[in-house]
Amino acid sequence: MTIPFLFLALFVLMFLGTPVAISLGLAGSLTILLFSPDSVSSLAIKLFETSEHYTLLAIPFFLLAGSFMTTGGVARRLIDFANACVGHIRGGLAIGAVLACMLFAALSGSSPATVAAVGSIAIAGMVRSGYPQPFAAGIVANAGTLGILIPPSVVMVVYAAATETSVGSMFMAGVVPGLMLGGALMVAIYLIAVKKNLPAMPRATVREWLSSARKAIWGLLLMVIILGGIYSGMFTPTEAAAVAAVYSAFIAIFVYKDMRFRDSHKVILESAKLSIMLMFIIANAMLFAHVLTTEQIPQQITAMVVEAGLSPWMFLLVVNIVLLIAGAFMEPSAIILILAPILFPIAVELGIDPIHLGVVMVVNMEIGMITPPVGLNLFVTSAVTGMPVTSVIRAAMPWLSILLVFLILITYIPSISLFLPRMLGM
Numbered sequence: 001m002t003i004p005f006l007f008l009a010l011f012v013l014m015f016l017g018t019p020v021a022i023s024l025g026l027a028g029s030l031t032i033l034l035f036s037p038d039s040v041s042s043l044a045i046k047l048f049e050t051s052e053h054y055t056l057l058a059i060p061f062f063l064l065a066g067s068f069m070t071t072g073g074v075a076r077r078l079i080d081f082a083n084a085c086v087g088h089i090r091g092g093l094a095i096g097a098v099l100a101c102m103l104f105a106a107l108s109g110s111s112p113a114t115v116a117a118v119g120s121i122a123i124a125g126m127v128r129s130g131y132p133q134p135f136a137a138g139i140v141a142n143a144g145t146l147g148i149l150i151p152p153s154v155v156m157v158v159y160a161a162a163t164e165t166s167v168g169s170m171f172m173a174g175v176v177p178g179l180m181l182g183g184a185l186m187v188a189i190y191l192i193a194v195k196k197n198l199p200a201m202p203r204a205t206v207r208e209w210l211s212s213a214r215k216a217i218w219g220l221l222l223m224v225i226i227l228g229g230i231y232s233g234m235f236t237p238t239e240a241a242a243v244a245a246v247y248s249a250f251i252a253i254f255v256y257k258d259m260r261f262r263d264s265h266k267v268i269l270e271s272a273k274l275s276i277m278l279m280f281i282i283a284n285a286m287l288f289a290h291v292l293t294t295e296q297i298p299q300q301i302t303a304m305v306v307e308a309g310l311s312p313w314m315f316l317l318v319v320n321i322v323l324l325i326a327g328a329f330m331e332p333s334a335i336i337l338i339l340a341p342i343l344f345p346i347a348v349e350l351g352i353d354p355i356h357l358g359v360v361m362v363v364n365m366e367i368g369m370i371t372p373p374v375g376l377n378l379f380v381t382s383a384v385t386g387m388p389v390t391s392v393i394r395a396a397m398p399w400l401s402i403l404l405v406f407l408i409l410i411t412y413i414p415s416i417s418l419f420l421p422r423m424l425g426m
Helices: 002-015 020-035 041-051 054-071 074-086 092-108 111-128 133-148 154-163 167-196 206-231 237-255 261-294 297-308 312-327 332-349 354-368 376-385 389-412 415-423
Strands: none
Touching: 002 020, 002 261, 020 261, 020 332, 054 074, 054 092, 054 111, 054 154, 054 206, 054 237, 054 261, 074 092, 074 111, 074 206, 074 237, 092 111, 092 133, 092 167, 092 206, 111 133, 111 376, 133 154, 133 167, 133 354, 133 376, 133 389, 154 167, 154 261, 154 332, 154 354, 167 206, 167 237, 167 354, 167 389, 167 415, 206 237, 237 261, 261 332, 297 332, 312 332, 312 354, 312 389, 332 354, 354 389, 354 415, 376 389, 389 415
16 A cells, blocks of 8 residues: 555646645655654655755855856857867857757756757857747757756756765766767758758858967866866865866856856855755655655565566667656656665666666656656757747757667667766776
């Protein structure tokens, strides 16, 4: 009775319009009160344990770094640098927008932040140069999903915390898939641009390229600081996030001078609001996961899967179907925290690498960011462009096929995501 009640309560509350975080917390609390021998005090203890989870401390710092980068004009300089690199190619502005999304993703760790920062500049630039607005909007909405695949990624931090895997290994596992997906989008843009004769910019001179690189170098250095610091052993991923936040504030205020010191409290306040919202979801999702673990639901499901003789490829197929459906209705961090404790032990039992499973889940969450009705990137793109959400959905859907093919490759060719961690001995 425990398992049906837990999930029935969750879905009923969500159907009634209760926020996801509150639905998770209430479903878990009611299950403990009615069916579990655990005392109510265990709820408070679990919530306290969530707040002191060291790995999760990286999230507010990465969000703060992303806020300073967005407000401080780094996105504009990265777009200029990307255009100087590839703008002369047919469809170069669109390819440059994808490259800018990849670069900004490596700074912010957030998909909506990537769409907001790059889209607010790149889409308008493409439209002025003769690109159809739906074409430009669809590209940025899809390329923005790289924000949770290319490290540092907030969603990867959440997965690592939920499964107690290495954050560093997850970050490294996202590098090759992120480059592959960005490259696939660029190739598709080029083929369409040649067919439709989309415009190309004049080739940048060496002086123009050096000038754009010099202006963008302070932002690009953050990638070196974060990843280089982690893998050189100088600091942990959580410490890297704190360093990134301080560095981002420094270059926004004192180097680029796009904002004044007196305005920094506004950025801190906005990132704090976002952090509180996300951490509230995480706390309640971990409470829900605590009930799953206490009632040994993952162990029961694992036993059922093993007895059913499900092979690894069939299990991964089921995982993708479940995650694609969930991604259309829920926030990625909540999905990871609910399903990872269930899927993780089954994957281990079937011999699937936990890091590979993590990348598969993250790619599914990418697709969820552009899948209606709750795809967050769709709403952010709509806000940036002024287009109706329905128009953004139509614009984004053709590019979704690339992400689905990419998901199949990532799912059934584990070496794509595991190559770099194994090469580095992680």
